[in-house]
Amino acid sequence: MLERDLERGLIEHLRSLILELGKGFAFVGSQYHLEVGGQDYYLDLLFYHLRLRCFVVIELKIEDFKPEFAGKMNFYLSAVDDQLRHKDDQPTIGIILCKGRNEVIVEYALRDTCKPMGVAHYQLSPALPPQLQQDLPTVEEFAREFPLMSIVKLRIEIERALRDFATANGFPPSRPTGLGIMLRELQRRGLAPASTQQFLDSIRVMNEAAHGVDVDPESAQRAVDVGTIFLKELGDRNARGEN
Secondary structure: OOOOHHHHHHHHHHHHHHHOOOOOOOEEEEEEEEEOOEEEEEEEEEEEEEOOOOOEEEEEEEOOOOOHHHHHHHHHHHHHHHOOOOOOOOEEEEEEEEEEEOEEEEEEEEEOOOOOHHHHEEEEOOOOOOHHOOOOOOOOHHHHHHHHHHHHHHHHHHHHHHHHHHHHOOOOOOOOOOOOHHHHHHHOOOOOOOOOOHHHHHHHHHHHHOOOOOOOOHHHHHHHHHHHHHHHHHHHHHOOOOO
């Protein structure tokens, strides 16, 4: 299963979850393209909320919450407000889904309307204002689906990192290539990270999750742990320039 198929499946799953909640969301696009300052940016999901009268940006992360997630989300909110927001719309809302050590964390980024000195101020609000609580998804609603989404998201990031690593080492995939084939090519060239064999053993669980098959929590967590280690080792090799 290739990266673009996984990404499509993951976004479709999350899109369906949001729409099935029946809270007034209208789907605008996935991997929604914005151009800012001549550079390209892509939003995981973009919705318009019919009752709140505002755009809603949703980003999915597979790791613990980091302050830079809020910074990037705030940048997206500014871009959407500047490029897409109608003068009668409310400020755009951002939802960041990420995995804490023992729980799913949902952060709602709400853009302030106050702009002292011409610079927009933002706040990250873990407690939603009362008027938004009934119209936006809860942590519990997202948490029910997060294990499946996190596995698929991790697999996408690993496949993307492998393609970049292969290209940096002079053997870019000439056509869409499966994850297992790329891993075995790294092993053949002596470039595979130490955890490669463990990761190969966990691909089955990731593929099952990508196809919507129920995966038991223990297997899911083991696949995420192994995949996270593999991704870090691959990143370390890139950082050291092991070409």
